[in-house]
Amino acid sequence: MQYQKQPNGWSCLPTAFAILLDIPVKEIFEFCGHDGSEKVFSNCSDPHCRRSFHIQEMVEFCLSRQKAVVQISRNFCSQNLGGQKYSITRSREDILKLMKEHHGVLTGFVNGHGHAVAWVGHIIDPDNLPYDVDNFDTHTFFIIKSI
Numbered sequence: 001m002q003y004q005k006q007p008n009g010w011s012c013l014p015t016a017f018a019i020l021l022d023i024p025v026k027e028i029f030e031f032c033g034h035d036g037s038e039k040v041f042s043n044c045s046d047p048h049c050r051r052s053f054h055i056q057e058m059v060e061f062c063l064s065r066q067k068a069v070v071q072i073s074r075n076f077c078s079q080n081l082g083g084q085k086y087s088i089t090r091s092r093e094d095i096l097k098l099m100k101e102h103h104g105v106l107t108g109f110v111n112g113h114g115h116a117v118a119w120v121g122h123i124i125d126p127d128n129l130p131y132d133v134d135n136f137d138t139h140t141f142f143i144i145k146s147i
Contacts, residue, residue, distance in 0.1 A: 006126035009047035010036045012116040015126035016105045017058050019118040020144055021065065031061045055142070058105075062144060070143040072098055095138055104143040110136050 001022050006015040011025065014036070018025035029035045038051040059069045074095055077087040099106075099119060106123070107116045110131060118124040119141070123133055 010050040010052040012126045013053045016116045016118045068147045072141040102143040108137045108139040
């Protein structure tokens with residue numbers, strides 16, 4: 001597994017997946033048919049105005065490589081047909097326990113900014129920022145498994 005630096009400010013998600021899959025991030029761009037650079041939100045500044053990438057694109061790419069992506073969310077809810085919601089928040093410890101057993105991609109916030117990083121028992125940041133997992137506010141852990 002080789003470190004890769006994300007090529008721009010809107011490609012941390014595909015770069016984190018590329019690091020874990022040990023492939024150049026360009027292969028994910030080619031599969032998706034774009035590099036995320038299209039400006040689609042005219043009222044936002046860079047990089048938030050960019051198309052970027054959706055997790056579904058990563059799931060479909062992984063499936064094309066015989067890999068499954070399992071989503072573990074810290075916060076989730078159920079809604080009945082009447083619109084009533086029931087919310088659940090997992091403890092940080094619950095997520096950390098799963099992280100000890102699996103590799104994957106973490107999405108969440110670092111220093112107040114949304115970000116995605118590779119997780120292999122420690123953080124590999126596609127933006128090459130040095131920090132510990134305790135400084136990453138994990139919202140979702142995407143476990144990657146061979147199928």
